[in-house]
Amino acid sequence: MNTNITHFQQARLSRDARFDGLFYTAVLTTGIYCRSICPAPPPKEENVRYFSTAHEAASQGFRPCLRCRPDSAPGSPAWLGKETTLKRALGLIQDGFLQENSIPDLAERLGVTDRYVRKLFSESLGCSPKQYALYQQILFAKKLLHETTLPIADIAFAAGFNSVRRFNDCFHLQLALSPTQVRGKKTSPSESLSVTLSYRPPYDWKQFHSFVAARLIPNVEWLSESGYGRTFINGNQRGQFTATWEPDKNRFRVALQLSEPKHLYSVLNRIRKLLDLDANPDAIAQTMADATNQSASNGTRIPGTWDTFEAGVRAMFGESVLGAAAHISSIEHVLIHDANTHVAYFPSANTWLSHVELLPLPDANKQPLSAWAAFCLSQQTAHTSVDTDTDGRNVRDIRTHPLSTMQYNYACLRGAGLPDIADLLDDANNIPSSSNHAAPWRSYLSLSQIHEQQSTALNQPQGAIEKNKDIS
Structure with a gap:
């Protein structure tokens, strides 16, 4: 590994959770490899080898520790994103x-x-x-x-x-x-299925909670003081989950209802992306601080949606990084309701196109939604991430979809979790645009600035709020 070994030594000995998943340690005397936070007594340095990935350790003949369980480490290792x-x-x-x-x-x-x-x-x-x-x-x-x-x-x-x-x-x-x-x-x-999903601390749950609360779709999503849940459609299967924040253990506990476990792998990876659990908060915060010449919020995450199609539909109905506008009542007609369970599901692109004629919407509304669904399916983005180049822009012709630039950027932000979108705000907003010096984390900088300004506005006297109402 071409990285300063001293940093790994310090992280291993201190069991610093901020390095969890960034590297793995293998012990020559036991033949086992571990996470940096393994609670076992630390071995002597001469018996330790360091690896960037779990697979590298395994390819050298080491097997995973049954105590710290490398299978539970957060993703997004240090080398990710270089290529x-x-x-x-x-x-x-x-x-x-x-x-x-x-x-x-x-x-x-x-x-x-x-x-x-x-x-x-x-x-x-x-x-x-x-x-x-x-x-x-x-x-x-x-x-x-x-x-x-x-x-x-x-x-x-x-x-x-x-x-x-x-x-x-x-x-x-x-x-x-x-x-x-x-x-x-x-x-x-x-009958119940419960798993844990780890993240690298810190995690700004208050900011995540505040963002989602302003855009919550009843019967599809729900929030508690320490949890977020929602229904979803994955292929031909419907399900729901509730993720409960456990800050003392740097993880979420996910209670999941899924009738067919075959798609569990992709479902849990989707939940990880929705909660943005694979972000590296220290690297993001340092870059934002360098770009703005001031201390930056640490632990900012991108609050996701289930897929890119859903994020685009939300944007078309008025949802943005600044608020939800009046989209909730309008979007109700797009949902698929279950009379037996009293919950609703946001349709996938496939589901939308197969049921669009049955939905109580004017043709003027159906046409752009169908065009967006067709675009997502043609780009294969409805159930995976948006294909992007190094600048975070779609590699294909984006003129074939009905979204405006701001709406499309919002869809890429929440649907695909793109970390480096520069233009989330237009010139009319009283919020500084993301500095190019914050690349490749400009999405996080915009979200952090928006949250800070809106939090400040809420704490101002009424007169000051009226004066700045255009940013709330």
Whole structure:
């Protein structure tokens, strides 16, 4: 690793959670690799080796620690983002792309050759794309074995394997343990599914909560003092989750209802993106402080939506980074209501196009929504992230969609979680535009500035609020 080893030594010995997932430590005497926060007694430095990724440690023959569980570490390691094509490839793999597609399909999606993709992974990660994807599936299965009571067969399918035998063979090959050995004890099946999702602290829950509260869609989303939940449509499946913030443990506990565990891998990755759990808050805060020459809010996150189609529809109905306008009553007609459970679902792009004729909306409203749905599907962004170049702009012709520039940027912000959108505000807003010096985190700077100004406005006397009402 081409990084200052001294920093890793200090982080390991202090068990600093801010470095969790940025690197892994392997111990020569035990053959085990760990997270930087592992509670086990620290080994001697001469017996420690440092790796950028879990897969690098595994490829050197080390197996994951059963105590600190590297499968639970936050994502977004330090090297992510240095190579745009690699970043897009890893994002697609996290969305489960290789579970149903081949490496040539991945290369075509990325707009490069099969040979280039393999070379990129070999030089950057020391493995092939398939090997990387397989190890992520195994770590995900390990997490489910630790945290859930799902039967091993269901875990195998949830992790993307087509047979239990294939799952058992790969699991033992990668971890030198069987799934039963990792689980350790007998469990009884449960209707509820609960998993934990870790993040790198700090996490500005107050800011996230405030942003979502102003844009909450009743019956689709819900908020509590320390939790956020919502319904969702994933493929042909409907579900819902509630994520409860556990700040003392730097994680969210997610209670999930999902009738078919096969898509659990992609669903949990979507929840991670929605809560922006893979951000590196220290790096973001430092860049924002350097750009503004003043201390910046640490822990800012991008509050996501379920997918890019939903974020675009919200924007078309008046939602923006400055507020929700009066969109809630209008957007009610777009939702799919469940009379039995009294909840509602935001349609996916596919669902919208197949049910649009049944919805009580004027044709003048249906047409642009259908055009946006068709665009999302044609760009393959409805259920994955937006394809972008190094400047955060869509690599394809954005003139084929019905959104304005501001609406499109909002869709990319909340739907795809793009971290470096420069133009989230227009010139009429009394909020400083994001400085180019804040790249590649300009989205976070805008959100932080908006939250700060709106919080200040709420604490001002009534006369001052009226004077500045254009920013509330």
